[in-house]
Amino acid sequence: MSKESPKLSYFLGKRLNKFFSGLASAYRFVLKFFREVWFPPYEFKEFIRQCYQIGYNSLPLISLTGFIVGIVFTNQSRPSLTEFGAASWLPALISIAVVRAMGPLVTALIAAGKVGSSIGAEIGSMKVTEQIDAMEVSATNPFKFLVVSRVLASTLMIPVLVMYTDFVALMGSFLSVNKNELVSLSTFFVQVFDALTFLDITASLLKSLVFGFTIGIVGCYKGYNSTKGTEGVGKAANAAVVMAMFLIFIEELLSLQITNYFRQM
Amino acid sequence: MQDKVVEINGLTKSFGELDVLMGVDLNLYNGENLAVLGKSGSGKSVLIKIMVGLLSQDEGSCKVLGEEVIDLPAKRLNALRLKIGFSFQASALYDSMTVKENLEFPLVRNVKGLGTAEKNRLVEEVLDGVGLLNTLNQMPSELSGGQRKRIGIARTLILKPKIMLYDEPTAGLDPITCVEINNLINQVNEEYHTSSIIITHDLTCAKSTGDRVAILLDGKFSAQGKFEEVFRLPDERIKSFYDYNFINT
Numbered sequence: 127m128s129k130e131s132p133k134l135s136y137f138l139g140k141r142l143n144k145f146f147s148g149l150a151s152a153y154r155f156v157l158k159f160f161r162e163v164w165f166p167p168y169e170f171k172e173f174i175r176q177c178y179q180i181g182y183n184s185l186p187l188i189s190l191t192g193f194i195v196g197i198v199f200t201n202q203s204r205p206s207l208t209e210f211g212a213a214s215w216l217p218a219l220i221s222i223a224v225v226r227a228m229g230p231l232v233t234a235l236i237a238a239g240k241v242g243s244s245i246g247a248e249i250g251s252m253k254v255t256e257q258i259d260a261m262e263v264s265a266t267n268p269f270k271f272l273v274v275s276r277v278l279a280s281t282l283m284i285p286v287l288v289m290y291t292d293f294v295a296l297m298g299s300f301l302s303v304n305k306n307e308l309v310s311l312s313t314f315f316v317q318v319f320d321a322l323t324f325l326d327i328t329a330s331l332l333k334s335l336v337f338g339f340t341i342g343i344v345g346c347y348k349g350y351n352s353t354k355g356t357e358g359v360g361k362a363a364n365a366a367v368v369m370a371m372f373l374i375f376i377e378e379l380l381s382l383q384i385t386n387y388f389r390q391m
Numbered sequence: 392m393q394d395k396v397v398e399i400n401g402l403t404k405s406f407g408e409l410d411v412l413m414g415v416d417l418n419l420y421n422g423e424n425l426a427v428l429g430k431s432g433s434g435k436s437v438l439i440k441i442m443v444g445l446l447s448q449d450e451g452s453c454k455v456l457g458e459e460v461i462d463l464p465a466k467r468l469n470a471l472r473l474k475i476g477f478s479f480q481a482s483a484l485y486d487s488m489t490v491k492e493n494l495e496f497p498l499v500r501n502v503k504g505l506g507t508a509e510k511n512r513l514v515e516e517v518l519d520g521v522g523l524l525n526t527l528n529q530m531p532s533e534l535s536g537g538q539r540k541r542i543g544i545a546r547t548l549i550l551k552p553k554i555m556l557y558d559e560p561t562a563g564l565d566p567i568t569c570v571e572i573n574n575l576i577n578q579v580n581e582e583y584h585t586s587s588i589i590i591t592h593d594l595t596c597a598k599s600t601g602d603r604v605a606i607l608l609d610g611k612f613s614a615q616g617k618f619e620e621v622f623r624l625p626d627e628r629i630k631s632f633y634d635y636n637f638i639n640t
């Protein structure tokens with residue numbers, strides 16, 4: 127036992143050391159973003175290109191998932207509500223669930239998988255093949271060109287995608303409600319909007335901004351710090367997804383606390 | 392006395408425990424081609440990365456075109472970088488852009504108010520110079536290793552640099568393509584009046600492109616001079632380098 131313990135503490139120490147130095151470098155990376163984002167040159171063209179890539183290219187996947195989430199959630203909730211004779215509350219329930227939680231969460235998780243990994247892989251491979259160095263020697267700030275543009279694009283596009291997901295999920299839900307409870311489209315949406323408060327919508331959008339920022343910055347950070355070799359690129363992409371998803375859940379929890387605080391005021 | 396475009400004195404660089412450069416002295420004179428030879432891992436790439444400020448030295452001085460690179464503020468460093476062409480070991484072409492966009496990249500970002508016609512003319516000029524006009528709209532992934540090297544060189548030429556740094560221009564290429572690249576390097580030197588450093592471990596390349604060769608051994612330049620002079624030296628390490636190349640080519 128006494129022989130084992132120095133070994134254990136050694137490895138534990140090494141682990142902790144690695145963890146905290148990783149944390150410090152991530153912190154510096156985020157700080158650098160906030161220092162660089164305000165000053166020219168602004169990479170406007172690259173920003174637009176990224177918005178297109180992140181937004182438009184995620185549409186098919188998000189449409190499908192949002193739609194299915196809407197239908198499934200409606201059908202799963204119906205029996206419980208019917209038991210209490212409250213099936214007419216279905217639109218209100220779905221509306222709250224989708225706008226407050228499901229829409230942002232589903233969108234962010236899918237984007238973490240799709241957008242985060244592709245940013246991580248792209249920047250990672252640019253790093254290991256010295257394309258980032260090449261930019262630097264041609265007097266272009268690679269951090270601005272690659273990182274700032276991508277992070278801004280994902281911060282802007284994720285909320286847009288969230289609104290879209292909300293809409294698609296509600297349409298899915300409507301199909302189910304329309305078929306079973308014979309509610310018309312206008313009645314459905316009147317009930318949907320009646321259930322929502324201003325706080326719900328702002329909280330949902332603010333949360334989505336944070337999710338978007340997280341996905342972008344984690345992808346860029348992991349890519350920018352990927353180590354030599356093609357293996358490093360795969361690892362960077364993978365780590366970007368895992369890290370982003372983890373952070374998204376933490377942020378979801380925090381945002382719940384914050385909105386609850388405001389709701390009680 | 393010719394004027395020096397690069398002047399390096401007592402340069403050292405370590406990565407943690409690993410001492411890579413240990414007191415490097417090197418001059419590059421105006422208009423010459425200097426071939427730098429050295430084993431893999433001897434710090435050749437590190438040396439030229441210090442020259443463009445991608446890495447910074449621990450001690451010593453590295454002056455390029457009269458300016459101490461490590462002391463330069465970002466703006467002036469960028470101005471200096473535009474006068475240096477850096478051809479990367481693995482070409483470093485931007486994967487997501489076509490050949491044309493790759494070539495335009497330094498141009499669009501550094502030369503203001505350039506018309507489309509003028510831009511296209513410059514792109515075609517350098518592309519023609521490396522003999523690859525037909526690849527204009529291809530993606531880097533569709534090119535062969537030798538073609539990528541040439542495009543990489545063309546991309547650095549588009550801003551008409553005063554100094555060219557080639558990091559292993561012939562590594563991983565077949566002998567015939569090597570000769571073509573060597574000729575290209577000599578042609579660039581004549582047409583653009585550049586001074587160049589050619590990093591290589593290929594003696595044929597060093598011999599055919601270098602006006603002078605310098606050998607990096609154990610973190611220092613142990614010999615400099617004309618090719619024949621250097622390889623006539625009685626140093627075992629240099630001899631083994633020669634033998635190694637001789638056996639392997």
Ligand SMILES: Nc1ncnc2c1ncn2[C@@H]1O[C@H](COP(=O)(O)OP(=O)(O)OP(=O)(O)O)[C@@H](O)[C@H]1O
Pocket residue numbers: 406409411429430431432433434435436437438480592
């Ligand atoms: N950024 C870095 N961080 C840590 N170590 C590095 C870094 N860059 C280079 N090294 C180390 O410095 C040493 C010299 O590397 P360098 O790339 O200059 O070698 P080289 O002479 O160019 O070799 P090759 O012919 O294989 O390209 C290597 O051992 C390498 O591991």
Ligand SMILES: [Mg+2]
Pocket residue numbers: 435436437480558559
């Ligand atoms: Mg090298």
